[in-house]
Amino acid sequence: MSHIRRNRWQMSRRQVLRGLGVTMALPLFDCMAASPELSAPTKPKRSVFLYIPNGVNTLTWQIQNAGADYQLSKPLESLERHRADITPISGMHHPKVIGKHHNCDKVWLTGADVPGDGGAFRNSVSADQLMAEVQGLSTRFASLELAIEGHSLAWSRDGIQIPADRNTQTIFNMLFGVEKESKETIRRRLSRRGSILDLVADDAKRVNKKLGNVDRSKLDEYLTAVRQVEVRTERAESWLNIPKPKIESEDAARLSRKLDMSKAGEYYRLFYDLMVLALRTDSTRVITCMIGSESNAGGIPDIGISQTRHGLSHHNGDPEQLRRLTETDTFLIEQLSYFLDQLKAHQEDGQSLLDTTQVLWGSGMAYGHSHGNANLPTILAGGRALGYKHGQHIDFNLPKIGQYNVADANSHYKICSRPVDGDARLSNLFLTMLQRVDVKADKFQDSVRPLSEIVV
16 A cells, blocks of 8 residues: 555645646645645545435334434344444435425435426435545546446536446446556557547547537536546546556455346445445545435345335335335345445454545435435444544434334325425535535535534
């Protein structure tokens, strides 16, 4: 690690800025270009976002008391060993998404307004990408976008979705693989790509004057995608002379395997292991991973469930379907617990990797059957070195309702369909997380305040 960091910071400021792509109007660049902090490595402040689709069986999921003496519900029991490092949160929502179940996975990290019919829309920037603009200055990859199933969670400042990688072998080779081509060959290829992008941009400028408003908007979206490719191309060129991290042969053999959902448990853990190693080697400090989209999340053969998660979420109150949904909730939490185990096991500078990594696990939906997206299942973990205090259940419902009554399903489902506390916004949590990793922000989307309840 030390020689990698020394080599990395021998790069000139010009190379760093070029690698980030100065064609993008990113904030803080002026002050960073002149800042003496660029002459030394920054202390890692890491973030991971994990999305599960279609909500949960909220009747078995709901933690029923707040504060430090809360009891984990059955699906969450595997998190007991991490109790001191987690904060379950109840009652949160995205105001602009209430009653609009379609596309809720696409706006989980943005909070943007979405059409109720699930049609096309222009998103806003996702929280992870704001973090990448700051923490990504120090790493080979400003951020990693992964998906076990489904699509990317990340959206650029222009509201364009950043593609996600789904193939574990491709991810491993990108992070740690040896390049088959020489540096000179790669540099020539990147240069040609840059030339093509320049030509496309020049042609687009000439065409732009002849287009109507609708076509001009489409062209703008296309050019944004071109600029994103340009950013990554320039960044890749700037890192050509810096060796990729070397890892143990045993790790390489284990992490470069090709698996699929037929062995769901192993497959999930392979993704989590790759994330841990990417963070350990400081290859990136920002990761998003969609575990499954609202319309694309398969069964879990390991536990004898072949139905899709979407199908299970539309249970119509059937007890067997609800039991299976709880089983899948339990399985997903067990995989999260495994991830936290691995982060906690690695030590650096007297702290665990979990201490320097804030992990958010959750969904954009609570009650899948009627597409209720209030009282979102949300778990924040890690980040003690970033100033978090854990060990309690934060509940924004109980101060207003007094107590839960999950025995009355209809009553509880209402809590999961309409917010109890209109100010309990998921954007408040994102604002807090942004501030913990040095993003200069006093507002994110429709936030009303940072969550003082979870910081020291």
